[in-house]
Amino acid sequence: MKPIEARTERGRRAPPLPSPGVRFGEGFLDRLGRLALRVRSRRERREGGGEARLLGGGMEFVGFRPYRPGEDLRRLDWNLFARHRRPFVRVSRRESSERWSVLLDRSASMGTGFPGKLQLAAEVVLGLKAAANIEGAEVDLHLMVRGEPHRHRGRGAALAEWMELLESTEARGRGGLARLLAEPGRFKDARALFLVGDLADLQPADIPRLTRSGRDILLVQVLAPEERDPTRLPEATHGDAVRWADPESTGVRTVRLDAHALAEYERGLGARLEAWRAIAAHHRVSFTTVTSDTPFEAVVERVFAR
Amino acid sequence: MSVPQVAAALALGIEWSRPSGLLLLGPAALLLLLARRSARPVERVTATFDLWEDAMRRIPPAPRTRRLPPLPVVFAAVAITCAALALAGPRIVGSDPPRVFTILCDRSPSTSLPLQPGRTRFEVALEACLSELARRAGSTDRVRWRSQDRETLELPVGVKPPASWFARPAAFLPEIEWEREDRPGFLWVTDRVPTPSPSHALVFASGGRGVPGPVASRGGERVVWREGGLRVEPAPGRVVELRGVEAGRLGPLARLLTIWARERGFELRGGQERERALLIEAGRGAGETRELRIAGGSLGWGLAGTGGAGGIAELPEGAQVWRFGEASGGEAPILVAGSPGRVLLAFDGVRSVEGDPALFALAWSRFLDRWVLPAPGVVPLDERRDAGAASWDEWSEDRFEEVPRVGAGRGETTSADLLAPALAGIGVLFATLAILLSGGGISWLRGRLPASRTRT
Incomplete structure (x- = not known):
């Protein structure tokens, strides 16, 4: 059966979002504490065995570890190389002055999914904050507030303050990551740049201009389960029609979820994800795609594992 | 139902004896609206809207198909609609005989x-x-x-x-x-x-x-109810007028009339009077004069005299007729008749009274009392x-x-009366179909089939 004709309705109101808000449950802080312990343990292992990401020069020196192919040659210790004829890189603890910037997408498209994408994104942001505290980094949160980019300074900020801020946030409007990235001066001194959102308003070509020497860029793409895999929907089981609505415009498309439509969607999504992965690999940017029903701990750990 | 009646129904020439029953159409409409709403595609919000648009561009469009509400719901709505129409008491205009x-x-x-x-x-x-x-x-x-x-x-x-x-x-x-x-x-x-x-x-x-006012009269007096009490007041006397013959020709009947009038406070006179209590017209018999006789009166009395052999020809409206006299084949002539304020006699002369004269007097006084007009303004106290x-x-x-109808006895059914039962029947039919077509109905049916019982 072919999909039925799609159309766009003009003048209709934006549809209601299924999960626009953020709420941290009672057990969230416990989960966050356990995550912090795991991050700390991972960091200690890293300092001994060594991973390269998020550990760079100009920091408090803690030791050496063997060089891995692809690592920045500037971190190679030439003296050790000359002495042992084997490559080693310097391992250092981050200095207290190191700054991370977390850019959170809170546009209307983040209100989709169940649980909501913004919910998981907010939980990930807090996970990053906890990790930053362990790493000794200072982290700023960037998000749109009343239509304007807003930076929430992380210096000395308590976790509770961040939680309160995020709980007052709601997915709304069209201002996503693209609007935040339009003012790069706000995070020019960021040693690590985290982009957390569905990346719906970004193109892979936007990433290269963010790179700079010594900066780590980490993309966390959060998709709704049905966005990642529409075959999960009950309509896909029976080949029924779904009226798709764009949360950030008045567009609607009625699509019968038959095999043809699902295959075409899967092809389009696969191509888009592949483009992101390719640009990320080329510019040594961390790229993680998760669905909003993924536990935030797994997301944070996956980000730091790269 | 005749063709014109069907035509009238199609032209909505229907009137409703219980229009409030039509309120049930509301739930039927609501059911259809909800069903239609449920038949519409589920609306979902997605951040990958552009991917779906791209996918649609790559697939040739198929003709739009309109999804109808589920058949059981349609049948249920039809059943409710029929019930509403039946309850409202439909009647095709002009089909019913008049009340x-x-x-x-x-x-x-x-x-x-x-x-x-x-x-x-x-x-x-x-x-x-x-x-x-x-x-x-x-x-x-x-x-x-x-x-x-x-x-x-x-x-x-x-x-x-x-x-x-x-x-x-x-x-x-x-x-x-x-x-x-x-x-x-x-x-x-x-x-x-x-x-x-x-x-x-x-x-x-x-x-x-x-x-308040007069409640009775007798002779030159009348009784008046006023201020909660009864008072006797003087009043103009009234007369009983004898017309047609001289009183002397009526012999014993004339004597009875005189006594009766005196006892009632009236004066028996000839000639036209203004305050007349009763007019007695004698000699009203039609045809040839011959012997007339009343025998076997109600109390056994009799009367013999002369008068028109054909009896009283023109009876006053509402007259009480006494068919006395010898039967001479066929219907006996009417010899005495009475109406309010008026008594007619076929006799133009009375010779003798037969039987018990007291019973004769009693019967005649009752008859005369009945036709005496009440005094002007007199209304009984009660x-x-x-x-x-x-x-x-x-x-x-x-x-x-x-309310009965012309030509239709109570309990008699006309074709127009069948409209409501027919609608009710259609409603039951569709309700049954709705139940059977729904999943629950089919399960219910299966559960009662002997074969399925055996299998389970």
């Missing part, structure tokens, strides 16, 4: 008493009755007018009998036996609410306070008393449905 209403007019003396300036109790009650009738009766309906002393008239709705039909009765009329008149379609027009209350008829009672408060009934739906 027949009966206005029963109480013309007892109390109804002639004044209630409002220039209007009697009866007139006020009749106005209320006609107002209710105009509210419910159709233009083709008929009205039968009845009273104690008038000929029954059947007229179209909105047409009243002539004024003479409503003229004040010459004599006191007996009270209506209301319980015998408690029938569907009857409207009682009276001044006080009869007891017990009717089960079928509607009551229009004017009510009214007590009206009639003058307070009639209570006014009471107007209205038709309930049930009572209105009882």
Whole structure:
């Protein structure tokens, strides 16, 4: 059966979002504490065995570890190389002055999914904050507030303050990551740049201009389960029609979820994800795609594992 | 149902006896709306809207298909709609025979008493009755007018009998036996609410306070009810007029008339009188004069004399006829007749009284008493008393449905009457189909099949 004709309705109101808000449950802080312990343990292992990401020069020196192919040659210790004829890189603890910037997408498209994408994104942001505290980094949160980019300074900020801020946030409007990235001066001194959102308003070509020497860029793409895999929907089981609505415009498309439509969607999504992965690999940017029903701990750990 | 009736139905030429039943159409419409809403595609919000648009561009569009509500829901809606229409009492305009209403007019003396300036109790009650009738009766309906002393008239709705039909009765009329008149379609027009209350008829009672005035008269006196007491007052005397023959020709009958008149306070005279209590007209027999004889009267008396052999030819309206006399084959001639204020005799001469003369006197005095006109203004005391408060009934739906129709006896079914049952039947059919087509219905059916029981 072919999909039925799609159309766009003009003048209709934006549809209601299924999960626009953020709420941290009672057990969230416990989960966050356990995550912090795991991050700390991972960091200690890293300092001994060594991973390269998020550990760079100009920091408090803690030791050496063997060089891995692809690592920045500037971190190679030439003296050790000359002495042992084997490559080693310097391992250092981050200095207290190191700054991370977390850019959170809170546009209307983040209100989709169940649980909501913004919910998981907010939980990930807090996970990053906890990790930053362990790493000794200072982290700023960037998000749109009343239509304007807003930076929430992380210096000395308590976790509770961040939680309160995020709980007052709601997915709304069209201002996503693209609007935040339009003012790069706000995070020019960021040693690590985290982009957390569905990346719906970004193109892979936007990433290269963010790179700079010594900066780590980490993309966390959060998709709704049905966005990642529409075959999960009950309509896909029976080949029924779904009226798709764009949360950030008045567009609607009625699509019968038959095999043809699902295959075409899967092809389009696969191509888009592949483009992101390719640009990320080329510019040594961390790229993680998760669905909003993924536990935030797994997301944070996956980000730091790269 | 005839072709014109079907055509009228298709043209919505339908009237509803219980329009409130149509309210049930609301749930049916709601059910269809909800079903239609549920049949619409689920709306989902997605951040990958552009991917779906791209996917759609790569697939050739298919013709749009309109999804109908599920069949069981449609059938259920049809069933509810049929039930609503059946409950509303559909009736094809012009298909039903006209109704027949009966206005029963109480013309007892109390109804002639004044209630409002220039209007009697009866007139006020009749106005209320006609107002209710105009509210419910159709233009083709008929009205039968009845009273104690008038000929029954059947007229179209909105047409009243002539004024003479409503003229004040010459004599006191007996009270209506209301319980015998408690029938569907009857409207009682009276001044006080009869007891017990009717089960079928509607009551229009004017009510009214007590009206003082004369309550009886005798000779040159009359009794007046005033200020709660009875007073005797002088009054002009009245006469009994004998016309047609000289009193002497009536012999023993004339003597009886003289005695009876004196006992009643009247004066027996000849010639026209203004204050006349009774007119006795002798010699009204038609045809050749010959011997006339009344034998075997009610109390065994007899009367012999002469008069027209054909008996009384022209009877007054409402006359009570005495068919006395020798049977000479065929119908006996009418020798004596009476009506209010008037007695007619075929005799032009009376020779003798036969049998017991006392019984003769008793029978004749009763007969004469019956036709004596009441004195002007005299109304019996019980009639003058307070009639209570006014009471107007209205038709309930049930009572209105009882009103008989021309040519259709009670319980008789016409083709138009089958419309509501037919709709109800269709409703039951669709309800059954809805249940059977729904998943629950099929499961219910399977559970009752012997084979499935065996398998389980």
